């Protein structure tokens with residue numbers, strides 16, 4: 001990958017997994033945006049699986065969004081094939097049939113023998129050792145893909161944990177945990193309830209009666225690694241993961257930390273002049289003469305979003321106007337500035353947005369447009385991430401003045417567009433209501 005050394009979080013995780021820690025504890029990793037968490041879990045998993053002799057699904061990485069899952073798959077794909085491991089993706093990017101044929105190997109047809117596709121006795125095998133998935137598609141495979149099993153799973157990674165725990169997604173987590181439990185656990189629920197009442201949450205019995213973390217056994221327990229740049233430390237939330245002697249690995253004392261080389265600035269302006277200041281700021285920042293702007297949001301179709309992201313990665317688009325769909329985990333090289341058009345409601349949101357720059361030890365800047373009444377709240381918010389003073393950034397008044405005429409004419413055009421849209425909707429609305437009044441049965445069909 002062209003990297004000459006490991007980042008601190010990667011060294012620390014390696015020590016706890018392949019090193020002396022020997023995967024004996026589950027890991028909760030809280031490390032700033034862009035600090036290299038993906039490789040921190042990918043390297044030990046690939047290293048550990050490199051000696052496997054039979055192919056089956058042994059590692060599962062769950063991420064909240066498709067683009068993020070595709071990005072993480074690329075990281076695994078860069079290192080896993082070198083040791084003969086295959087990586088799969090379950091995100092719903094392609095049809096379920098295509099995805100199944102990528103993930104499940106059917107027995108080769110021998111001459112003269114005809115296999116019944118419905119025959120459950122014929123051996124279906126996993127084509128992948130490592131699967132990167134979003135919860136929705138993962139649940140589809142768990143519920144309906146023949147041959148898809150989690151029974152051999154050894155490693156479970158929950159990336160962007162706080163986000164994934166917040167959203168239940170058809171109870172994906174309890175389902176995964178249930179399917180990865182040892183046979184003993186599900187066969188003897190009473191024994192388990194006895195164990196948990198005796199030993200509290202620190203159960204030490206696992207798959208095939210093997211003690212958790214016991215080295216050198218053929219059936220090790222399911223190891224879990226959970227990560228985020230804003231990882232929750234609330235035990236009641238983390239309890240859902242059923243962690244084994246969890247070890248919290250964190251960069252500083254605080255939960256919230258910004259990347260070392262990130263500079264935060266505030267830009268104060270009247271709310272109604274925000275677009276004007278935004279353009280003036282972009283002009284200030286833009287070294288390139290031609291700025292192409294694209295939109296990226298969860299409201300768009302996935303294929304359109306992926307296309308936009310590709311253009312942004314390739315530098316064909318210099319400015320991406322994005323919702324928070326782009327914030328968590330997305331890694332685009334060369335992003336030097338992030339602009340908060342609105343003040344984020346929470347420090348967590350600020351961290352994930354700002355974290356699209358100043359990644360991998362690079363410098364970056366985050367600007368926040370504020371009304372003067374918002375300054376106090378903003379300051380208090382950034383103090384939660386140990387950021388005591390946020391300097392002002394001012395754009396020259398000459399650039400504001402030079403843009404004013406264009407801004408006013410754009411506002412006029414916007415007003416016209418909004419009005420014509422509204423009248424179109426009114427017309428359409430009245431037609432529709434007339435139609436529904438006269439043809440109630442048709443409406444029901446529709």
Ligand SMILES: Nc1ncnc2c1ncn2[C@@H]1O[C@H](COP(=O)(O)OP(=O)(O)OP(=O)(O)O)[C@@H](O)[C@H]1O
Nearest residue numbers: 003005006007033034035036037038229329331360
């Ligand atoms: N050892 C390394 N040397 C140089 N660059 C690295 C190294 N490890 C990772 N990187 C690069 O650092 C960038 C950030 O890594 P990554 O996306 O894993 O960060 P992260 O900690 O997961 O961030 P976030 O919290 O935003 O998801 C990536 O572009 C990655 O290729």
